[in-house]
Structures are given as structure tokens and as C-alpha cells.
Amino acid sequence: xxxxxxxxxxxxxxxxxxxxxxxxxxxxxxxxxxxxxxxxxxxxxxxxxxxxxxxxxxxxxxxxxxxxxxxxxxxxxxxxxxxxxxxxxxxxxxxxxxxxxxxxxxxxxxxxxxxxxxxxxxxxxxxxxxxxxxxxxxxxxxxxxxxxxxxxxxx
Amino acid sequence: xxxxxxxxxxxxxxxxxxxxxxxxxxxxxxxxxxxxxxxxxxxxxxxxxxxxxxxxxxxxxxxxxxxxxxxxxxxxxxxxxxxxxxxxxxxxxxxxxxxxxxx
Numbered sequence: 218x219x220x221x222x223x224x225x226x227x228x229x230x231x232x233x234x235x236x237x238x239x240x241x242x243x244x245x246x247x248x249x250x251x252x253x254x255x256x257x258x259x260x261x262x263x264x265x266x267x268x269x270x271x272x273x274x275x276x277x278x279x280x281x282x283x284x285x286x287x288x289x290x291x292x293x294x295x296x297x298x299x300x301x302x303x304x305x306x307x308x309x310x311x312x313x314x315x316x317x318x319x320x321x322x323x324x325x326x327x328x329x330x331x332x333x334x335x336x337x338x339x340x341x342x343x344x345x346x347x348x349x350x351x352x353x354x355x356x357x358x359x360x361x362x363x364x365x366x367x368x369x370x371x372x
Numbered sequence: 373x374x375x376x377x378x379x380x381x382x383x384x385x386x387x388x389x390x391x392x393x394x395x396x397x398x399x400x401x402x403x404x405x406x407x408x409x410x411x412x413x414x415x416x417x418x419x420x421x422x423x424x425x426x427x428x429x430x431x432x433x434x435x436x437x438x439x440x441x442x443x444x445x446x447x448x449x450x451x452x453x454x455x456x457x458x459x460x461x462x463x464x465x466x467x468x469x470x471x472x473x474x475x
Binding site for chain 1: 385398400415416418419421424425426427428429430431432433434435436437439440441442443444445446447448
């Protein structure tokens, strides 16, 4: 192949630019990546989930507001609305204790987001829904009992 | 598997509603032929405001089919860009964006 020195230098310049772009993008992409906490999500009991999250020592708080139906006729779609009034809330975690895998969802909030989330869950049977909040360096929790008249796990 | 986003500026916060079309299979459901449908669910959902990550969610198969989420942002303005991106346990992913509107 005939090589034109001008093209060669352009190729080199392009390669260098590409390497720079990769170098700049790689850490950004890692930073934006959420890691899915397999140990916590595959835990079979609420206690195991709390252990996997390092949240065994959560203290009860009425500043965690859980808005959910007391009786859910359709376990396949139970709306859960959570607000944390605890200053410095970093995460909100929702567990359905009687589900085969209790950990349902975990939300991490940065500055600019209010510590609030609404999510629809499947509940396999009547269960305690436990919400765990990390605020500052402390862990808090609050629970609600939800009665399910038709389970949602086969859905 | 599409995403619909609606972001509306309210007096106290910006209300963000997200609807993702996704089967969210638990791995426990049987199809009409009696065969178990494989586990298939969204694992991560990230919300960005003007490119900056504000909320990172980790989800399980316990989230309902075609999940709907609501989030609240402070200090977003009309015209700001809200972006949602998800990944699932089978390696699929999707993203969409919307602008904050006044109503």
C-alpha cells in the first residue's frame, strides 16, 4: 500500500485524539454506572437484606412516611409512595418481607433530588413493607402492614 | 420497551413521572403452555438533570410490569432536560429524555 506521510501523520493524530477521548470518557462512564447489589437482592430474608446493606442497626423513625393501601386487592400492582423527612437522606430502600426476595427497590438521591419515590410493587401475600433510610451517618426504618387479597407473584 | 417521561414544574418541586414498558418477569410465572417464563426485569434506572446524575435506582423483579415511577426534583427550571436510562438482567437497555414543562 502506498503510504502518504501526510495521511500517516493524520492517522496518528486521529489515533491520539481517540485515545484522549477514551481516557476522558472511561472514568465518566464508570462514575455513571449503578452497581446492582446482588447479595442484597438475592437475599431470602429481611434480616439477610439488612445485613447485606449494613443496616441492621436501623432505628424506628416517624419521619419516614409510607403512603400505601391498607388492603391491596391486586397484589400484582400495589402503589407505594415514600417520603423521607430526615435531613441528609441519601438512600431509600423498600422491602416486602414476605416476598421470596424481600428487597424490592433502592433509590439513591444526590443533591437536587428530593428524598421521595413512588413505585408499584408485586406482593406475593399480606406482608410488612419495611422502608429503610440512610440519612447522614445513621440508618432509620419504618414499616407498614399491607393485606393482599390476591397475590402478585405469578404476574 | 419504550420509556415515557413527563416532568412538570410545581410550586415546591418538579414532578417527574416515568413509565417504562417492560415485562418485569419474576421467573415464577407460567405461560399458556405451562412453561416457566424466564426471569426478566429492570435492574438499574438512572435519572439525570441536564446530564447530571440525581437519582440512581436499583430494582428487583418485585417491581410491577410496565413500571411507573414518580420522583421529585428541586430547582429544576422549565426547559431543563430530564433523562432516564435503564438496564435489565438480560443485558438490554434503553433511554429517553423530556423537557420540564410548566404544566
